[in-house]
Amino acid sequence: MASISIIGTGNMGSAIARLALAAGSDVQVVARDGAKAEGVDPAATAATFGDALTGDVVVLALPYPALDDVVATYGEQLTGKVVVDITNPLDFATFDDLVVPADSSAAAGLADRLPGAKVVKAFNTNFAATLATGTVGGLPTTVLVAGDDADAKAALAATLDGSGVRVVDAGSLRRARELEAVGFLQLTLAAGEKTGWDAGLALV
Template structure:
């Protein structure tokens, strides 16, 4: 059992917390609104606690479950409190009508977060290609991830496996741009070719 800190109080934060608790982890829920963080922790039950926004998170892995617009400001606000942490960025930086990414060509939300993070912190892109409502405990899903630090990726991969999911390493953090594009593609598929969000994206080996 290990400690996982989740910054954010939305549906994805809750889904990841539920899956982490089912995987045997202790989960720290952190939000700007302490009361809402306490309410979510209480609703999650045994193993979940509420943390204080802006202080050093308990977990060695910190999941940044906030909007793209809020991600860099949150990391900047935390500053050295995130030193030596593994930061999982789950954001999808899509424009309001979900027809494109808002990040400039050649970069990604994850890379922007890495630039804002303190020395010793390592950013890994993960979970942005999994819709929150399909993360229900018991479902076997693929989680695509990318990052520059091998130890950080190994830590995230072990965490993903502990949730009963399969981690798939897509390469260095420069690949986060393409993972974020994949997130956009999934939203477009949900709105057009598939017609709903009740699906997942995975990899099947042939032969």
């Protein structure tokens, strides 16, 4: 059985947990607020930030600035694991720029800080609502995945197999920059009320 730990109990973390449970994966949900995760599906295991991670795949369903805490707390424990960065590194003060170098990405920066982990980028081009419904404009929700390790991308896909979403390999970790640009565009469109928070991009 595929196993996944999801750090974060917000809308994205909860939606990803439901998908993994629907796929039959063994799911651990880790709360960052120092308390046991509340409202977690009873089929999942609830844990507190700092507890041991049981999943072979670890999803960081957190805001970009929280990655510092993850590295400090779990750095060594993430060695050998598939680490999924879902962040969009926006400048939330201006909502008009990304805060990573133009030739890099949040995922690439995380990979540099976790050299023993297999870092992939995924879910940052999805809104929680489209993960929850499994559809975008009548089409299956597409989860784009970028990473340098084919087995790591396959491991993430295995945790979602049977959930109803479509997982598509978007290429190497270098493509994380483009995925973050797409995520940035979607967020600015939704924040500007040009689209809804239940919208998204679909592959036809």
